[in-house]
Amino acid sequence: MDVVLLVKAAVMGIVEGLTEFLPISSTGHLILAGSLLGFHDEKAKVFDIAIQTGAILAVIIVYWQKIRDTLVALPTQRHAQRFALNVLIGFLPAVVLGLAFGKAIQAHLFTPEVVASTFILGAFVIIWAERRPRESVRVHDVDAMTWKDALKVGLVQCFAMIPGTSRSGATIIGGMLLGLSRKAATDFSFYLAIPTLVGAGAYSLYKQRALLSLADLPMFAVGLLFSFLSAWLCVRWLLRYISTHSFTPFAWYRIAFGIIVLLTAMTGWVDWSA
Template sequence: MMIIQPILLGIVEGLTEFLPVSSTGHLILAGALLGYDDSQWQVFDIVIQLGAILAIVVLYWRTFWAVLGGLLERRPTSWRFVRNILLAFLPAAVIGLALHKQIEALLSKPELVCVTLILGGIAILIIERLAKRQTIVGVADIPVKTTIGIGFFQCLAMVPGVSRSGATIMGALSLGVERRTAAEFSFFLAIPTMIGATALELVKNRHTLATPGAVGVPEIAIGFIVSFLVAILVVKAFVGIVTKHGFGPFAWYRIIAGSAALIWLINK
């Protein structure tokens, strides 16, 4: 069983899943920079994202508990909360199933990740400067039209390096959602999105996971645990940073990291 690789990739996943810097893109670049075979780690890269998702469930358990109680008591706010998450999830579910093979083919192109990291960083700087005044506060108070729009923004993240959290957060900001609400909505939307993506990968690759020499359940378990622990720390810090300083620091990181990785790939 391999140990170092799952730990390193679990750290990368936990650090980047909820930041607008693309966790999938970073995992692809990590594989390229460290010499891993991407084809062997694709299932691992997707499944360990559930570790980071579990961190959201743990950190926001009071929110989910309150929503569950509200559903049982038929509170409108709780029903709107669930409605918004499901509506925003639908575009990715439909388009992801339709274009699954094409999306999978993009996962082996680290140069594409570098370009999308750079372009995404530039886009964040532009949106931060030009986005209209954000007046929508609270996940349950996001209008249906805005919710669906955010769902389509999330579909941009099917291109590696774009960033699921980055696409949804920037989409929400451009549609008038306040920063903290945009970040938290992205967190909650990740739950059905990544559960669906993981289930699809596990069903499709259920036989290869048990193949001798392949990246299997033990490695995935290690990556899952590591990504969970790291994400717990990152999410708390992230919300504080964006509330006070916005998303500019992450935009510049994307531009610098993407440029450095692209130069390395071209010259290796």
């Protein structure tokens, strides 16, 4: 058993769990961490996507009561059917556009200039969203969302295919700009993450199955475990944080990280074409 490899898997799992649900781009952080650890071959790219499942398990546990109640009520109650349909509607644009443009984005947009630009541009969008008057909020709870709200958030989520954007940042901040409260946008972002990230992980594993073997199981297990634990802590913290704080500090962090991207690219420390 390669202990060093397992330690790298644990570190990558922690990075994934801590950044997946914050508006700071888990992909950007995984590229940086993977480069610093020497963990960035083709198998590592599959690993990065697969361990998202651990983070999603944390979301399912944190929101289990709502998920369970929805599943129980789904056959008979209209509000449960509407909520499930909204999640499905929000999920579909990422499937369609991801299959259509995923390869092209991977080939042409994973450059330090694009990653840094989206980090910094996203920061200004966050600041703009947080400075908007609270009177613009129309939807205070996910159960009050219409299918049009869900579709709009789903379309906004597609911006996350551009590296450095952040899936959670796109859906949360996009939701706020579309009239959702900070809490409703965050909750829907988490619910939307379940089919989106599980689907991406399963698709990646299937597509790259030839690269994998049973010998990789310990590495993936460690990554999933640490991704789950760190995401569970992060999600619980974030839900408390947003009740009294804005996302503006994350905007300043994005600007700083964008500068780091450019510096590491200029010095050759990190290959951002991953």
